[in-house]
Amino acid sequence: MMTATSRAPAGTEALRSLVHEVRNPLNVIKTSVYYLMNAQAPSREKLAEHLGRIERQVQALEAATIALRGGNIAAAPAEPSPRLSSSCRT
Amino acid sequence: MTETEHLQILAIEDDADAFANLRDILALDGHRVQGAPDARAALARVDLGEFDLILLDWLLPDLRGEAVLPVLRERAPEAAVVVVTGHSDLNAAIAALRQGAADYLLKPVDSQALRAGLVRLQQRRAIDAAMRAAQARALQAERLAAIGEMVAGLAHESRNALQRSQACLEMLVLRVAGQPELEGLIGRIGAAQSDLHRLYEDVRAYAAPIHLERRRCRADLIWREAWNQVEDSAGAGAGRLRESIAPGPLECLADTFRLRQVFRNLFENSLAASRPPAQVAVDARQVRERGRWLLRIGVRDRGAGLPESVRGRVFEPFFTTRTRGTGLGLAIAKRIVDAHEGTLELGDEAPPGAEFVITLPRALP
Numbered sequence: 001m002m003t004a005t006s007r008a009p010a011g012t013e014a015l016r017s018l019v020h021e022v023r024n025p026l027n028v029i030k031t032s033v034y035y036l037m038n039a040q041a042p043s044r045e046k047l048a049e050h051l052g053r054i055e056r057q058v059q060a061l062e063a064a065t066i067a068l069r070g071g072n073i074a075a076a077p078a079e080p081s082p083r084l085s086s087s088c089r090t
Numbered sequence: 091m092t093e094t095e096h097l098q099i100l101a102i103e104d105d106a107d108a109f110a111n112l113r114d115i116l117a118l119d120g121h122r123v124q125g126a127p128d129a130r131a132a133l134a135r136v137d138l139g140e141f142d143l144i145l146l147d148w149l150l151p152d153l154r155g156e157a158v159l160p161v162l163r164e165r166a167p168e169a170a171v172v173v174v175t176g177h178s179d180l181n182a183a184i185a186a187l188r189q190g191a192a193d194y195l196l197k198p199v200d201s202q203a204l205r206a207g208l209v210r211l212q213q214r215r216a217i218d219a220a221m222r223a224a225q226a227r228a229l230q231a232e233r234l235a236a237i238g239e240m241v242a243g244l245a246h247e248s249r250n251a252l253q254r255s256q257a258c259l260e261m262l263v264l265r266v267a268g269q270p271e272l273e274g275l276i277g278r279i280g281a282a283q284s285d286l287h288r289l290y291e292d293v294r295a296y297a298a299p300i301h302l303e304r305r306r307c308r309a310d311l312i313w314r315e316a317w318n319q320v321e322d323s324a325g326a327g328a329g330r331l332r333e334s335i336a337p338g339p340l341e342c343l344a345d346t347f348r349l350r351q352v353f354r355n356l357f358e359n360s361l362a363a364s365r366p367p368a369q370v371a372v373d374a375r376q377v378r379e380r381g382r383w384l385l386r387i388g389v390r391d392r393g394a395g396l397p398e399s400v401r402g403r404v405f406e407p408f409f410t411t412r413t414r415g416t417g418l419g420l421a422i423a424k425r426i427v428d429a430h431e432g433t434l435e436l437g438d439e440a441p442p443g444a445e446f447v448i449t450l451p452r453a454l455p
Contacts, residue, residue, distance in 0.1 A: 016177070032111055
């Protein structure tokens with residue numbers, strides 16, 4: 001019984017940390033999509049910037065899920081390389 | 091600040107992508123967003139008090155929001171602080187709102203809701219500004235009423251004394267007939283008395299409450315009447331009026347007597363600023379601002395223009411760069427235009443000369 005109650009807060013904390021790791025990339029993805037859908041004729045550079053951000057944050061989410069599978073949320077890389085934006089600039 | 095003015099925003103956000111997106115989205119509505127990557131950088135800014143809105147990430151690399159928010163409230167009391175965070179922590183939300191946060195937004199941010207919130211903030215700011223302006227006007231009116239009462243009493247008491255001294259001067263003129271030096275001195279005393287009388291009248295006119303009797307009228311007819319009056323007193327050939335009128339009606343709802351006084355004061359100012367024969371240009375057109383049609387009437391002289399040190403003070407009562415005059419002409423003109431819910435401002439400072447611009451609500455067809 002003691003073991004069960006001491007595990008619960010640790011699990012909650014891990015979950016909170018995961019939620020935070022997910023919310024930040026989601027925030028960037030959601031706001032970039034909003035911008036792309038609402039901006040009046042954005043420049044090619046702006047399109048590339050936002051697509052680059054979306055890709056970076058998708059990679060951050062991927063890294064978070066991989067880390068979660070391994071039980072280490074903190075291992076997620078902060079800034080993945082922006083490949084999508086490079087391809088868009090061509 | 092008015093409803094259509096854009097907000098100055100500071101986003102304290104350590105995630106560069108999140109900041110860049112906020113900046114791009116808020117720029118869709120014309121807002122200007124500056125960034126600070128942590129609390130230290132934000133609090134080091136000397137211009138914190140100039141922001142209308144501060145977006146605060148609750149979990150910053152160097153400090154938590156509860157430590158930053160009270161400092162922001164103290165250093166930028168006019169700014170609304172909106173917390174933006176990835177942590178759905180009820181206690182943190184309550185703490186933020188108790189510490190004076192205007193809102194608490196959870197990431198991922200609903201951009202549409204954020205933009206709508208800023209529109210509400212702009213509207214609230216506009217209402218606050220209008221209320222402050224109304225309070226300032228009421229206070230000013232109270233002060234002016236006190237001045238007016240005092241000056242009216244002073245003028246009344248002085249009028250008898252002035253009339254007595256005028257009568258004495260007239261008798262004295264008869265006695266010194268044929269002595270030009272003495273006649274000259276008496277003339278100068280008479281002129282000084284006239285100046286004193288005019289000063290009383292100007293102060294009384296400036297301080298008196300303005301009660302408008304508005305009716306539909308044509309602005310061009312009013313400025314021409316004013317020009318004729320000024321030309322009559324300055325003498326024919328003192329100046330020439332050139333008009334440039336864009337197509338469209340020039341009708342407004344105005345107190346014609348008062349509006350004529352505005353143009354007269356502006357024209358007198360133009361003549362005083364120019365070498366004779368003065369060239370005064372009136373440029374009139376309709377403009378649309380904040381959904382309202384306005385008449386924009388510019389009055390420009392070809393004098394030396396206004397130096398920077400003077401530009402900020404021309405509408406102050408008793409401020410003048412001339413050796414004659416009370417320095418009340420432009421202050422009176424501005425009061426009258428303000429009472430018409432219009433504006434009287436300095437125009438483009440590009441040469442030649444100085445330009446004064448009146449805007450008045452256009453009369454509806």
